[in-house]
Amino acid sequence: MNVIIVGGGKVGMYLAAMLLARGDQVKLVEGQADRMPRLKRDLPEDIIIQGSGSDPVVLEAAGIRQANVVAAVTGADEVNLVVTSLARFEFNVPRVIARINNPKNAWMFTPEMGVDVALNQADVMGHLIAEEMSLGDMMTLLKLRKGQYALIEEKVHPTSVAAGKAIGDLPFPTECSLAAIIRKGELLIPHSDMKLRPADEVLAVVHSSQIAELTALLGRVQ
Numbered sequence: 001m002n003v004i005i006v007g008g009g010k011v012g013m014y015l016a017a018m019l020l021a022r023g024d025q026v027k028l029v030e031g032q033a034d035r036m037p038r039l040k041r042d043l044p045e046d047i048i049i050q051g052s053g054s055d056p057v058v059l060e061a062a063g064i065r066q067a068n069v070v071a072a073v074t075g076a077d078e079v080n081l082v083v084t085s086l087a088r089f090e091f092n093v094p095r096v097i098a099r100i101n102n103p104k105n106a107w108m109f110t111p112e113m114g115v116d117v118a119l120n121q122a123d124v125m126g127h128l129i130a131e132e133m134s135l136g137d138m139m140t141l142l143k144l145r146k147g148q149y150a151l152i153e154e155k156v157h158p159t160s161v162a163a164g165k166a167i168g169d170l171p172f173p174t175e176c177s178l179a180a181i182i183r184k185g186e187l188l189i190p191h192s193d194m195k196l197r198p199a200d201e202v203l204a205v206v207h208s209s210q211i212a213e214l215t216a217l218l219g220r221v222q
Contacts, residue, residue: 001019001025002066002067002068003025003027003067003068004026004028004062004063004064004067004069004070004071005019005028005070006028006029006053006070006071006072006073006079006080007074007080007099008028008029008030008048009035009074009075011073011099012028012071012074013042013043015073016028016043017042017043020043020044027047027049027062027063028047028048029058030048030053031052033050036048049061053079054082056086056091059083059086059087059091064091064093067087067091068094068095069093069094069095069097070083070087070096070097072097072098072099073098074099075101076101077101077105077108077109080109081098081108081113084096084109084114085113087114088114088115089114096114096115096117097115097117097118097119098117098119099119100121100122101121103122106118106120139152139153141153147208148207148208149175149205149206149208150205150206150211151203151204151205152204152206153201153202154201154204154214154218155199155202155218156196156197156200156218157198158198158199159220159221160198160217160219160221161217161218162196162217162218163196163197163198164195164197164198165195166192166195166196167192167195168192168193171217172214172217173206173207173214175206175209176204176205176206176207176214178190178202178204181194181196181202181203182200182201182203183197183200196218
C-alpha cells in the first residue's frame with residue numbers, strides 16, 4: 001500500500017511507524033521545521049518531506065499521483081479539509097481519510113469535500129466510554145462501514161435462548177454473520193450443527209440496527 005500522511009505530530013508519526021512496520025510504502029509531509037529533528041530521529045529520513053501538505057507541488061513531490069491512500073492528520077481541521085479536497089479532486093486518490101479535531105466541524109467532513117473516512121476523536125472516545133460503561137456482556141470491537149455494521153463479542157448467558165441449541169436452529173438477525181466462537185480459550189469455526197454452550201464467546205458482524213436483537217438471543221432472559 002502506498003500511503004501519504006500529512007501531519008507530523010504525534011498521530012502522524014505513530015501512524016507512519018505502524019504502517020512502515022507492516023510493510024507499506026509511506027511518505028510523511030510536515031510543514032513545521034521545528035518538528036524535523038524529532039521526526040528524523042524516530043523515522044527513516046527518506047520518508048519525510050518538509051513542506052505544506054496543502055501545497056499541490058509538495059504533494060506531487062511526495063508522490064501523490066501513485067498513492068493509494070492519503071491521511072490528513074494535522075491538528076488543524078481547515079488544513080485537513082484542503083488536503084482531502086486536493087487528494088480527491090485534483091489527484092484522484094482512491095482512499096482519503098481525515099482527522100477531525102473539533103467535533104463542531106464534523107459536518108464538513110463529507111464525501112462532497114473529498115473525505116471517505118472522517119475520524120472524529122471526541123466521538124470515538126465518547127462511544128468507547130459509553131460501551132465500557134454498559135453493564136451488559138456485549139462488547140463492540142470494531143465499527144465498520146462508518147458505523148453501519150459492528151464486530152461484536154457477546155458471551156452466551158446460561159439462561160439465554162441460545163444456550164444448548166444448534167446455531168442452525170437459532171433465529172439470528174438477517175444481517176448478522178458469525179465469525180468465530182471462543183470456547184475455553186479455543187477458537188472454533190461456527191457451523192450450523194454446533195451447539196452453543198453457556199460462557200461461549202460469540203464473535204459476529206451485525207448491522208447496527210440489529211444489535212439489540214442479537215443481544216436478546218444470546219443474553220440473559222429477563
